[in-house]
Structures are given as C-alpha cells and as structure tokens.
Amino acid sequence: MNWVAPIKDEQTLVTFQQKLREVDDKYYIMFMIGVETGMSLQNILQLKVKDVLNKDVIKAVIGTKSIVTEYHVPEDVKKIISDFCKNKKANDYLIVGYLGDSQPVSREQAYRVLRSVGKEIGLASIGAQTMRKTFAWRYYKRTNDIYYLQNAFNHASPSITYRYIGEKPNIQIILKKMSPEENERSRYMLYKNNSGITRISNIVDELTTIKEQFSNPANSDAFYGKVDCLLVELESIMEAYKNN
Numbered sequence: 001m002n003w004v005a006p007i008k009d010e011q012t013l014v015t016f017q018q019k020l021r022e023v024d025d026k027y028y029i030m031f032m033i034g035v036e037t038g039m040s041l042q043n044i045l046q047l048k049v050k051d052v053l054n055k056d057v058i059k060a061v062i063g064t065k066s067i068v069t070e071y072h073v074p075e076d077v078k079k080i081i082s083d084f085c086k087n088k089k090a091n092d093y094l095i096v097g098y099l100g101d102s103q104p105v106s107r108e109q110a111y112r113v114l115r116s117v118g119k120e121i122g123l124a125s126i127g128a129q130t131m132r133k134t135f136a137w138r139y140y141k142r143t144n145d146i147y148y149l150q151n152a153f154n155h156a157s158p159s160i161t162y163r164y165i166g167e168k169p170n171i172q173i174i175l176k177k178m179s180p181e182e183n184e185r186s187r188y189m190l191y192k193n194n195s196g197i198t199r200i201s202n203i204v205d206e207l208t209t210i211k212e213q214f215s216n217p218a219n220s221d222a223f224y225g226k227v228d229c230l231l232v233e234l235e236s237i238m239e240a241y242k243n244n
Contacts, residue, residue: 003125004128005125005166006130006137007130008137012121016031016121019120020113020114020117023113023117024113026084027110029081029094030105030110030131033058033077033081035131036074037058037071037077037135038071038135038136038139038149038153039131040132042107045093045104045105048092049090049094050091052073052081052094053082054078056072056078057073058070095110097109107128114128114130115127133166140165146161146162146170210230214227
C-alpha cells in the first residue's frame with residue numbers, strides 16, 4: 001500500500017482541486033469538505049443535502065462507539081455547498097454516483113478519481129486519507145495545536161498524530177502540555193511488563209552497536225550520513241527533555 005501524504009504546497013493543492021472539478025463538480029465538493037473540515041472520506045460520502053446545506057457545523061458518527069464528532073464549516077465552503085445543492089432535495093445524498101442515481105459514490109470510485117488526478121499532476125502519495133491529512137497538516141502549521149488534532153482523530157498519543165501528518169514531533173509542545181492523567185498513564189504503561197526498561201535497553205543496544213562499528217574502515221559515507229542525522233535528532237530531543 002502506498003504511503004498517503006498531505007498536500008503541503010498551496011499551488012499544488014489549488015491545481016489538484018481544479019483538476020477534480022474538471023472531472024466532476026461532485027469530486028471537487030467532496031475534496032473541499034474533506035480538506036476544510038477534516039472529515040473522513042467515508043463520512044463525507046454518507047452526507048445528505050440536509051446534513052450540510054447552510055450548516056455551520058457538520059455532525060458525523062465516528063467509530064464503533066458511535067461518538068458524534070462536529071466539524072466546523074468555513075464560510076467559503078458553505079457558499080460552495082449552497083451553489084452545488086441547488087435543485088437538490090433535502091434527503092438526496094450530496095455526492096451521488098451517476099446521473100440519475102440516488103446512491104452515493106462508492107469509496108472505491110472516489111479513491112480511483114483521487115489517485116487518477118494525483119497521477120495526472122505527478123503526485124504519487126494520494127489516497128483516501130489525503131483530504132484529512134492535508135486538513136490536519138495545514139491546521140497544525142497554523143496553530144501548532146497537535147492536541148486538538150489528536151482528539152479530533154481519536155489518536156492514542158500526539159506521536160501518532162505527528163506521524164499521521166508527516167511531521168517530526170515537537171517534544172517541547174508535548175512535554176509542556178502533558179496532563180496529570182497522561183503522565184499517570186505513561187507511568188503505568190512504562191512499568192507494565194517492564195516495557196520502559198526494555199525500550200531503553202533496545203535504544204542503548206542500538207547506539208552501542210553503532211559505536212562499536214563506528215571506526216570500521218568498511219563503512220560507507222552513507223553510514224556516517226545516517227549516523228549524523230540520527231545524532232542531530234537525538235541531541236534535539238535530549239535538549240528538549242532536559243529543558244522541560
């Protein structure tokens with residue numbers, strides 16, 4: 001399975017949107033809702049006109065626990081939706097299949113269109129999660145609020161959310177915002193099955209192996225390049241840890 005990445009370049013994002021519109025307005029609307037609200041593709045395809053028309057907030061049921069999540073709709077997206085919904089009935093699905101069809105576009109079809117447009121403009125990392133990841137990445141760049149995204153996507157930890165949007169964890173933000181409950185959970189998980197000691201030992205063992213191999217004349221330049229990158233990252237993390 002190909003890695004799905006957010007679209008980080010604004011001009012590329014605009015081009016992608018324009019190409020979707022050339023395919024069909026419904027895919028453009030679908031994409032705009034995803035990119036501007038963070039709603040998943042699956043939930044977007046289940047929306048009906050009455051769910052979105054003139055709405056400041058779109059509600060969707062998430063997961064097996066039926067958690068209701070609210071997605072805020074920017075004014076420009078409300079206008080786009082309003083124009084698209086002219087002559088549509090309240091109970092109509094927003095993103096229907098073929099002309100005259102009353103059923104929503106399938107997830108597979110939507111995925112194929114997204115992939116096809118991505119390929120057309122040279123983006124290989126396009127998939128069903130592209131809209132959500134793009135929303136999340138743009139939101140994080142505006143606010144640095146990884147915790148909002150963690151809660152919105154129901155991720156177990158900020159590190160998962162950082163990986164999800166393809167960003168390096170900001171250790172200072174994580175350490176400063178750890179709640180007492182999260183600290184207690186970390187203590188429990190690190191003691192459980194001796195997990196903390198095992199993880200630390202694995203890191204120490206790997207660093208020891210690198211240290212022992214460091215002066216091997218058979219090492220390539222690529223080896224030292226990787227070691228240098230690793231040390232830069234570790235030094236940055238350790239500095240943030242000591243200062244918090």
